[in-house]
Amino acid sequence: MTRYTWLFRVNEGMTLTQKFCHFFQLKAVGGNDIATPLFTISGSRSAERDQLELRLQTSDHASWQRIPVCDWKVCQNQWLSCEIIVRFHEEGYLRARIESRDGSISFMKEFPEIDTWREGSEFVRPKWGIYRSLEDRESILQKEDVVSFSQFRIQEWSQLSSVPSLKRQE
Numbered sequence: 001m002t003r004y005t006w007l008f009r010v011n012e013g014m015t016l017t018q019k020f021c022h023f024f025q026l027k028a029v030g031g032n033d034i035a036t037p038l039f040t041i042s043g044s045r046s047a048e049r050d051q052l053e054l055r056l057q058t059s060d061h062a063s064w065q066r067i068p069v070c071d072w073k074v075c076q077n078q079w080l081s082c083e084i085i086v087r088f089h090e091e092g093y094l095r096a097r098i099e100s101r102d103g104s105i106s107f108m109k110e111f112p113e114i115d116t117w118r119e120g121s122e123f124v125r126p127k128w129g130i131y132r133s134l135e136d137r138e139s140i141l142q143k144e145d146v147v148s149f150s151q152f153r154i155q156e157w158s159q160l161s162s163v164p165s166l167k168r169q170e
Contacts, residue, residue, distance in 0.1 A: 001093075001157040004084045004126055011146040012077040016045040019133030022055075023147060026086065027127060031120025038116055038124065039094060041082065043072060045139065054096055054109065069098055069107045079150075080105065088124050092116030126154070 008023060021044070025037040040055045050072035056065045069075075078100045087093040094111040116124070130147050132140070 001085060001087050003153075003155040003157065004082075004086075005151070005153045005155075006082055006128065007079050007150040008082065008128075009079045009148045010043070010076050011148075013142055014043075014076065014145040014147075015139055015142070016043040016050050016072065017133045017136035017139045018045055019135050020044075020131070021133070022131040023128065024082065024084070025127040025131065026084075026116070026124050028118040028121040028124050030122035031118050033118040033120075037127075038118070039084075039086075039096075041069075041096070041098070052098070056094070056111065056114065067109060070105045075100070075105060078102070078105070084126075086116055086124075088116045090115050090117050128152075 006024075010023070020040075020042060022037065022040040022042045024041040026039040027037045028034050036057060037055075038057055042053055042055050044051050044053045044066065052069040052072060052075045054067040054069060056067075057063075081097075081099045081101065083095075083097040085093070085095045091113045092115065094114055094116055095108070096111075097108045099106050118124075128149055130145065134140075
C-alpha cells in the first residue's frame, strides 16, 4: 500500500479544455500501456458544467470512469487537501479523499478490487503538475495559470491492516 498526501490550489480564473486538464496522475512505467494514466485528479469541461473530477481507466483500458468531486468555481482559489491510498495490483485498491480547508468540499470514494496495474509494468509513479491538452487552445483564456502544490508526503505500508481506517472487520 502507498499513501500520497499533498495540498494544491488552482488559481481563480483558470479555464479548462474539452480534452483534459490533469493535476495528479498515477502512470505505469514500462510495458505497452504507458501513455494513458491509470488514475487522475482532473478539471473537466462538459456541456453540463465545469468540475473537478476523478478519472479511472475502465477494466478494459478503453475508456474513463469519471466521478465528479465538486463544481470547478467552488474549488478555485482554495487549498485542497488530497489523500490517495493505493495497492498496485490487477485486483488492487484505491481510495481518494479531497477536502477543502474550510469544509465546503468533502469528498471520499473507495474502489476495492480495481485494476491498478498494467501488464509488463515495472512500477507506477505519481505525477503532479498542470497537464492540459492544447487541442482546445481557444478555451485557455489566461496567458498564464498557476496551480500551487505543498506538503507532499509519500508513505509505504507493508500490510493493509496497518492503515487504521482500512482495518478489516472480523
